[in-house]
Every structure is written in C-alpha cells, then in structure tokens.
Amino acid sequence: MDLTDTPEEAEFRARLREWLAKTLPTLPPKPSPDDWPGRRAYDLGWQRTLHDAGYADVHWDAPPTVRLIYLEETEEAGAPYVGANFVGLLHAGPTIAAEGTAEQRARWLPPILRGEEVWCQGFSEPDAGSDLAALRTRAWRDGDDYVVSGSKIWTSHAEVADWCELLVRTDPTAPKHRGITWLALRMDTPGVTVRPLRTLAGSTEFAQVFLDEVRVPVAHRVGAEHDGWRVTLVTLSFERGTAFAGEVVACRRVLRELAREAHRNGRWDDPALRRRLGALNAEFRALWRLTQWHVSEAAATGAGVPGAAGSVFKLRYSHARQDLYDTAADVLGPDSLDLGRPWTADRLSSLSYTIAAGTSQIQHTIVAERLLGLPKGR
Template identity: 40%
Template sequence: MELRETSGDERFRAEVRAWLGDHLTGEFAALKGLGGSGREHEAPQERQAWNQHLAAHGWTCLGWPVEYGGRGLSLQQQVIFHEEYARADAPARVNHLGEELLGPTLIAHGTDEQRRRFLPGIIGVTELWCQGYSEPGAGSDLAGVRTRARLAGGEWVIDGQKIWTSLAQYAQWCFALVRTEPGSQRHAGLSYLLVPMDQPGVEVRPIRQLTGTSEFNEVFFDGARTGESLVVGAPGDGWRIAMATLGFERGVSTLGQQVGFARELAGIVATAKDNGRYDDPVLRDRLARAEVGLEVLRVHALRTLSSPEAGPVSKLLWARWHRELGELAMDVRGADALTVGPSYGLDAQQTLFLFSRADTIYGGSDEIQRTIIAERVLGLPKEPRP
C-alpha cells in the first residue's frame, strides 16, 4: 500500500472530515469519545443509533464489494475514513464483529441465501453479532472446543459453553465454532454455525473485569437451536471457515485505533507537563520512545495491510506497545494513580492501564502469535502437540 495519498485520496479525506463535522452535532455531539476498550457500557443504544445514521449515509461496510451492498473503496480510502473517524473523536462503533469479521466471511464462504438474509442487517446495523470461539480450557487452543451440536428435526441443537464473548449481552446473533461430528478431535469435525441469541436455550452472564465493566461474557447453550441451513461452509469444515474469519480480523480499522493511541499518548504527555514529571529525563525519554514506536506501528500497518501473514506481527507490535503505554501513564502519574473516585470511579488513564494488561492475551496471546509466525511465516518446525 502506498504511503503517499493521491489528490483523489486527499479529496476523499476532506469529504469524510466535512461530513463528520456536519453530523456529529445535536444529539450525536454528546456521544463523542464514548465507548471503546473498557468502556463499551457507555451509551450502547445511542451509539447504535449513530451507527445506523452512518449506514443511512453510506458510511458502513466501506470495503465490501458493491454487489453485496458495500462501497468497494480502496484500502487507502478505508484507512482515511477510520483515521478521520478517530480524529473526530466519534463514538466507538458497535458493529465491528459483524462488519469486519462475519460479513467478509459470508461474502467469501456463505451461500446466496445466507448473504441475502444477514448482510443487509450488518450494513444497516439493525442486527449485532458476537463471536463464539473461546471456551474454558480452549481459549488460545481453539481446536480443543467441546461445545457440540447435533441435527434434530431440521435444526442444529447446541449444548456447551463459550467464554470471553465480547458484547454478547447486546448481540442478536452469534457465529460459533462447535463440534458436530461425535468422536472427532482437534480440527476435524467442527462446524461454523450462525445462532440466534434471543431464545430460551441461551444464557449470557457478564464477566466483571478489573475496570469494573463487563465487555466480556460467558455464554451457555442448553438445547439452543438454529436452522440446518445456518452452517457456513460444509458441516465439518468449520476450522477452515473460522481461520478465514480470523484472517479478516487485522483490518484497516487498526489505523483508526492508532489515532486513538496517539490521543492517549498526548494526554499522558500533557499530564507529565502539568505535574512536572516531564522534567525527568528518564520519563521524557520513555515518552519520546513511545511516540517513535507509534509511528513505527503506523508505517508497518500501512506497508503490510494487504498481507495476511503480517497479522500476527502487527498484533505483537501494537499489543506490547499499548500495554507499555498504560504502564507509562501510571509512572507519569505517580502516587496519584493509586487513588480512585467514589464507587471505583476510574479515570481514562487508569482504565487504559488496567484494560491494556489484557492486550497481549486477547485476540491471540503473544505466545500464540509467535508460534504462528514461526510455523506459518518462517516455516520453522512445528512445536510438539499432544
């Protein structure tokens, strides 16, 4: 991907900036800065209404092919949109899992019937999705899933448990990896099902985190049902489809994420100047290194955006950088960082520190990312597996 913008890209950036300036007003102005990691509990319904407003004006699913309801924009233009969206301090979007993960999976591997049924709801942000992958004892080892499903009366009947299910409490649907062939092991015998959440056989239990919020959930399936046709790919081919979904995960939205990172870093620098810690040469050096590291993240992302092999490398880079940024924020604050407001009232930098402790774990731990790089990118011998 080119690092320099064309005149057309510059015009598109001006268009996005102007539109956001005109529309993040009135009732939507109060949503600025809301949502995001550790703060998804903030105004979820109002943010969904804003996302539907985006959809009504053609600002969702920008990279999807036009024939499937998207705008078919280039990678460069998608990056521009996400950067300007972040710079405008627009509220965190509520439909990342549908737009960035499931939608592209259905476009690539779904049936025509599945695309007709589900893509419009993703584009219009009328149906929200969650991802049913991890389980107790099968988080990073995804092939060890034990949630099972069997066909009965033209439906899949599902029993089992998922964990760390982001935003399940708001979702109408879940794309879940389950075991459909009795006696199968590891990657074999898995299927990728689309499961409605609003039914008696599904229970969602929020997991309270260090931040005091509950983005993650446990999801229990006890005789939950979904249609026989709501399997993506063939039954038993779920591992391939699940890996395809993960391949879409490191998308252009990471460039917008980095604009948010820059805002966090600027806030830490401002704190250091206010409390005098900026005069400490060691801390000032760490702040400078953080700024250099952020620029490295951006250039690396731009250069490798169209390369699927770069996903694990990008995750390693940004997760470690962001975790260290949280530590830097606490060191700049000093003893003040140890006090909280009434009812565990964390400020933005305290939330940054606590939530970023998980950056090197969720979405594939650092250890898993290194193994993927070693085996799939560098071609090194595979580590022994039971």
C-alpha cells in the same frame, strides 16, 4: 507502497473531515458505561448515521487506502468507536462477506451496516481459550437443524447481541482442528442463557453463554460442515490483521494527550519519561505503516482476507498498548489508582490484549511456523 494521497483520496479525506466537523457536535451525550441498552442504541445510532451519509460500508467495500483514511480521520476527530457491534462490523461481517452464500450475505450484511443488529463472538470456552481447537460445545444434526449444547466464555456484548458467531464440534471423533463448524446463532433462541462477567475494571462487556439443546438451522452454517476451523482462521485473520487498525490511531492520540499532561504536571522534565514517549511514538508510527501494508495485502488476496503476517502486528500492538498505558500510569503518578481518571481503566483492559484474539505465545508460533518456515514444535 505509495503512502501519499491521490487527488481522489485527498478529496475523500477533505469531504469526510468536513462531514465529521458538522456531524459530531450534533450527537447525543454518551450513555453511562453500565447502561448496555443505552450503549447499544448509541452505537447503532452512530452506525445508522454513517450509513445514511454513505460511509457505512467503508470497512468492507472501500479500497484499502480509503479505509485507512476513514480510520485516521474518524479517530483523530474523536468520532464514536464501532462499540457494541465491533464483532459484526470487524469479525463476523467480513467473514460472511468472504465465506457466506449469496443468501447469507443478503440476510446478515445489510442489517449490520444499517445499525440494526448486533453480533457477539462465541469462540472461547472455559477449557478452550488459547487452545481454541480444543472446544467441546457439541452440535449434532437433527433434520434441518443442529442441536447445540455447551458453554462459551468471554463472549463480548452477548447481553445486547442479536446474533452470535458460534463455533461447535460436529465430529467428536475427528482430530481437534477438524470436525468444527461455524454457525450463526440467534441469541433469543430457546435454550440460550447469558450470564454477564465483571472485569477487573468493573465493566461487564463480557459474558458466559450457556447452550442447552439450542436448535440452529443448517441454513445458518457458514462454510461446509466440519470445515469450521478454516472459516475460523478467516475470522481470526480479520481480528488480528485489520480489526485493531483504528485503535492504533487512537493510541497515537492518547500519546499526544499524555505528552500534554506531562507538560502540565511537570513530569515532562524527566528525560527517561521523554525517551519512553519518543520510543512509543516511533512504535505506533511503525505499527500504522504495518497496518497500511496489511490492508493492502488483504485487498490483493481477492477475497480481502489478511494473511498470517497479521500475527506480527497483533504481537507488537498488544505489547505496545500495554507499554503505552504503563507510561500513562507513570505520567499520572498516584492518580493512576483512580479509575475515574482518564487512561486508568484502559490500563487495566490493556492487560487482556496479549490474550485476546490469540495469546502472544500463539502469535509467536504462527510467525515461526507460517512466516519463517521453522519446524513445528512437538
């Protein structure tokens, strides 16, 4: 794969860089981390700005090399992250684009791109997190609706979401990887209750969602009834293969900031610390090259769906991110106990990365069985 910019890509990079330099200073101040309505408005406002400038659909419709240039330049410039609508832009939206009907794509995709609607993810349950196929939330047909009862947990940004990508069990007699259906749920539907959960870092971006005989139109089903596990694998492929791409660039920026801080506070004199920073630099450079390969592979599938090799990236990135913020704690010393300092809250959140989007144990299994062809464990 040629990693140099073509003349057209170089022109796109220069134009985007110029636009970012003019636009970012005009943005309003970021709201408080606890102000979720304010954060929703801020994140959607940024998405609308991207839309009006012609950059909104770069995650879906742009060539893979252009997509990566966009991620590089926006992260390097310190532009806002996708924020509260990361599920819509990076998970649900690409899944609907790949698996939805023409009517579903027309209904759900434009509002995501225009910064009008937020999505959350209703996959994990109290008794079905790592073993996602063990989910118990039930849905049964009643005319033109499904009636859904159960609960979901770790539902990112449910408190400000308009829609939820929801997994339900529509055939309780089928083997656990079958009989699952992928639905789009309006979060203001009667019977939906959201209870925020406070994390170790004190944030409340997760929630538990309770569903009490909630009615979801059959027209809001993506894919066939009982075929939800296959559709879910599409969602998880995006989550593991490409959704973290921008974060790799962000981690490279943090690494540079750590080196500057180490120079400032005298920690740079420690040769062991310098070796750790150098090893992390090599790790994140390799992860970025792997990201480029994954995005190119996704484009080559025709539907734009990443393959199982995304698990290799997810596995390495999860542990590299933890190593990065452990190193940050070493650079900061006693200040690493202060949640008000840069990187300290990120260190706590990094602990979740070996669990989110499938645990590292699951990723090892996927790599062993689907990539290396090893026999399935009993």
